[in-house]
Amino acid sequence: MDRLTAVRVFVEIADRGSLTQAAEHLEMSAAMVSRYLAAVETWFGARLLHRTTRKISLTEAGQAAMPACRQLLEITADVQHIAAERSREPAGILRVTTSSSFAEAQLTAALVDFQRQHTQVEIVLSVSDKASDLVAERVDLAVRLTNTLDPTMITRPLARCHSMLCASPGYLERHGAPRTAEDLRQHRCIAHAFGIGKQYRLTRNGETLTVPVDWSFHTNETAVLRRAVLSGAGIGMLPTYYLGDDLRAGRLVQILPDYNADVLGIHAIYLSRQHQPLALRLLVDFLAERFAGDPAPWDQALE
Template sequence: MDRLLSMELFVAVVDKGSFTAAAEAHRLSQPMVGKHIAALEKRLGGRLLVRTTRRQQLTELGQHYYQRCRAILAELAAAEDAAELLRQQPRGVLRLNASVTFGSLRLAPLLAEFMARYPEIGVELELSDQLVDLVADGYDAVFRIGQLADSGMVARRLKPYRMMIAASPAYLATRGTPQTPADLAGHDCLGFSRWQRDDGWDALARRHGVEIAASRFQCNQGQALRQLALAGAGLALQAEALLADDVASGRLVSLLDGYLPPPKPMHLIYPADRQPLPKLRVFVDFIVERLGAL
């Protein structure tokens, strides 16, 4: 039998004073209530109630069990109330994951606006260029750059992730300005160690059928490559989000705009749920409003 229902019926019998009243309150027959109480007594190995002609008397075991049942049922009711509250209002903590460059330069400023709009929602943002498991790692949503495998998750398309090649004016004054990918053979192309086969200088060289010398400098963080480019150490091939402000200010010069790698698809990924919690629903709506694909 349903142990939780049996506990509820036992408490109702005690509170209401009879099997009949408990049965009416739960829309059950009196014999069915009796079966539930008998099932509890069998499980516990002792009598909970002693019946007299006028009322039920709790045994010592029954008194202890009654108090624990009331506490458990109260905790359950509180948990259900809290869950209902979460489903009614956007509140709680959102756990998010994004790449380092996108997360720090594009997403973080938007999260400040989002939290101002929804003061009862907190955010835990983890930045990593490693692929994470949304469910196993306990995230509510993750941002993914690149082609997606079929995962059964909901994927909302966002604006594509564009790349840019840039160098400092001082570097170009000394080494010249490349006009085509073939000219890159005579330049210092700063390397990003986390590039996959379809990324970076090697992919650009294959795409245009040219040779590009191996980089003398390799790093796993785009910010370091940006700093080297600003210092005149070479050409950086990095996200537009990372280099665009420097180009706009004149600290860097955009290069080979007609030969750039194609933009990468970008998505917001989250579990499929017919009734997502309001905190996730309003976050998805907010991100699509700000970063949704045109």
Template sequence: MIDRIAASEVFLASVELGSISAAAERLDMSRAMASRYVAAVETWAGVRLLHRSTRHLSLTGAGEQLLPTLKTLVALSDRVAWPGIAQSAEPCGPLRVSLSVIAAQSLMGEAFASFMARYPRVQLELLATNERVNLIEERIDLAIRITNELDPQLICRPLGQCHSVLCAAPGYLAVHGHPSHPEQLAQHQCLTYTHFGPRQWTLYRDDEVCQVTVSGGLKTNEATLLMEALRWQGGIGMLPRFAVAPLLASGELEAVLPEWAPKPLGMHALYSTRQHMPLALRALIDHLADVLAGSAGAGSYRTASAVEEGVT
């Protein structure tokens, strides 16, 4: 459910500044999110509240009538003090965090454990899912996503990069052979991970690029299932290096075409707005950035749409 106070603040700022884009900039959120808040206010009112043009917006008659109510709502909210949360100088309170199952199992456990040891008054609720949840509707404070396709409605802080590797069990390679070039993957059983896209793998070696269409008997959205299938000599798969590192070190899996690599995926902390950001949320994002600082790409805050456009 959309926060009515936040939506009212966006609406009032849009009216004051004459532009939803200007309101988004002042309130430090994406234009798409600001537009969604304004649309929500009109939905609640059940009437059109703004006249919009390419250069300016103004209130309708109904908007003029509703404006004092929205101002009162925002003014009252500013007087509310939440004991133990807003007045605390130490991060505290609940945080709901969404992340993929494989990241929860193989990457983030130590990071969250060290955060809880450092900030014992914060209560973390971790929601491990491979589905992309709606942060506002599901009341998610932070989403950790490993992807190069970002939601432009969200604010993004890059945390690092996720490098992937092709791998297979030694037993499979002993029977079917070691491919010496990506084009030979077309003759192998290639097990695919849904979140890495279609059955066309793009691999890079220095300035060379090779695209190959692969096929196999298994496609799954769960990386742990894919790893198990690889361990049981099911074929060749592409998985995050952090997930398969223990199996590569033990010899249960072996890197395939190690001189070739898929394009790295970005690791991102995503949230809906920096307006009234809880101290606990800011502390968690900073902590994750510090823990993952060894990965290339950790950086400053920006909108997800700016990341996709290459804006720094």
């Protein structure tokens, strides 16, 4: 006897409190429902329902078995949903959000390549360094650089984000290059955001140190920080995914390469694993493959 159907019958009887009503809903005879119920009780090796002339209720064994039975039915529904969607071409609108700098440096090109493979998918990309409310803003996917994840969201790691201290050749000609982390206290430094404190947190040879500095320029946008560093305003901390062309062309120079900044995770963030649109599921898989590796592809290019 089909065990999956037997589980479905058991859950239906428990929800409706009646073999007759369950039989009507499942379009089975009452005798067939009884046989399926007997089969599932044999399978579990315990009586699952108290049955009287007036009502039906779960036994202690039935209460213990019910969560697993419901989960089995949910997993089955998801598998059927995935199988049905795999047979068709993904289509529809995907609303994606990320930071401006990551969109410019990495994500936009990736989304364009994804659309070349799936021409019926329309993408709306919004940029912001602030965490979006996925529900209120109707966002399907957020790609965020953070080590602080919302436990109510579903996340999938895509890559790791390293950062480095850098400056323009012109700035170094005027002010010289720092030789140690403590030398940063004598330099003009650019803050990536307001309220982060007047300090750099760096690690060298497994030892973490905090270096107090005075910010000469503040910005909450990575693209602006990069432009300020390129213009010779001072030393800045920038993500490596954004620096490849500048370093190779000599427009920027890495400072204190023996010192490492904190590493951030790059995550795909979305609302639920259940009944995902096919386009969203394929996009997350595409990005995970595109950005895979440690170091990430952009860091491999730098090496």
